[in-house]
Amino acid sequence: MAEDLILDATLTKAEKYRQLLPQIEALTTGEPDLTANLANTMAALKQTFGFFWVGAYLVKDDELVLGPFQGPVACTRIRHGKGVCGASWAQAATLLVPDVDQFPGHIACSSASRSEIVVPVLKEGRVVMVLDVDSDLLNDFDHDDQVHLEQLATFMASWF
Template sequence: MIKVDAVDKMNEEERLKYMLLLLKGQVGSEKDVLANISNVTAIIKACVEDLNWAGFYLMKNGDLVLGPFQGLPACNRIEIGKGVCGTAIEEGKTQLVPDVHLFPGHIACDSASNSELVVPIIKKGKAYGVLDLDSPVKGRFKELHRVYFEKLVEILNQYTDWEKVTE
């Protein structure tokens, strides 16, 4: 059983460190990719405040297709180069967007979202999807979050055979 009640007494960076610790324990003991990334979304939602959506979009047949997530129903499919998620894949770099309403071509899956952080999942030069975080708070995500969520994706890449879920 994963304990997350400890995060209530932690500051932001402590929460992010704890999130990575929980992640390592989860993915280090389970081989099923869908089970792991499903639990990762729950760990993120439990450890990070002011999120209204946390989840994955996975590459399938040249598009990003909705994967496991926590939050309201979302867009099923996103084209490469479209919105924040599609841009992250197209550019191959993390997108930290303080105000999504100022992002050209933003796709509003949830009208409550005001800021977004999207980390591309790239392993051995191949794009497998993105980790997408949305917040109702403008400017919610900072450089600290970019660093920790890029580490999260690095850890996932160490333990995950993305080919099993993106075929």
């Protein structure tokens, strides 16, 4: 069933997150398919915030493997500890990177990406996925993004 997001364009970023997250929960609750839920969630984030790139990397064996995303083509596989996504997985921690060119070992899936936030999704204390959001602007992510994307990641863990 198709759904329309209801968002007020005049809201602050934090207010948009507070309106969007319950809508994502409503859209995905009761849907057992992981791919469908991830696809709709990435589309909702892209539609609401206009992120350059937003997507899921799923932990499969010793790699992160590209899942549903919105934006330009992306790296398909990322090794544990490599780049921002691999580092977030290894540390089981959110990484907010204001300038990706300053991040040691950054993997440039797109040369247009300038800043990034990566949030791990944990199930029973184990990282099962990372939520990766890229911007084509420097220093585009802040505390509001971190708090609300971590809240989303906690909800997303229920899909695994």
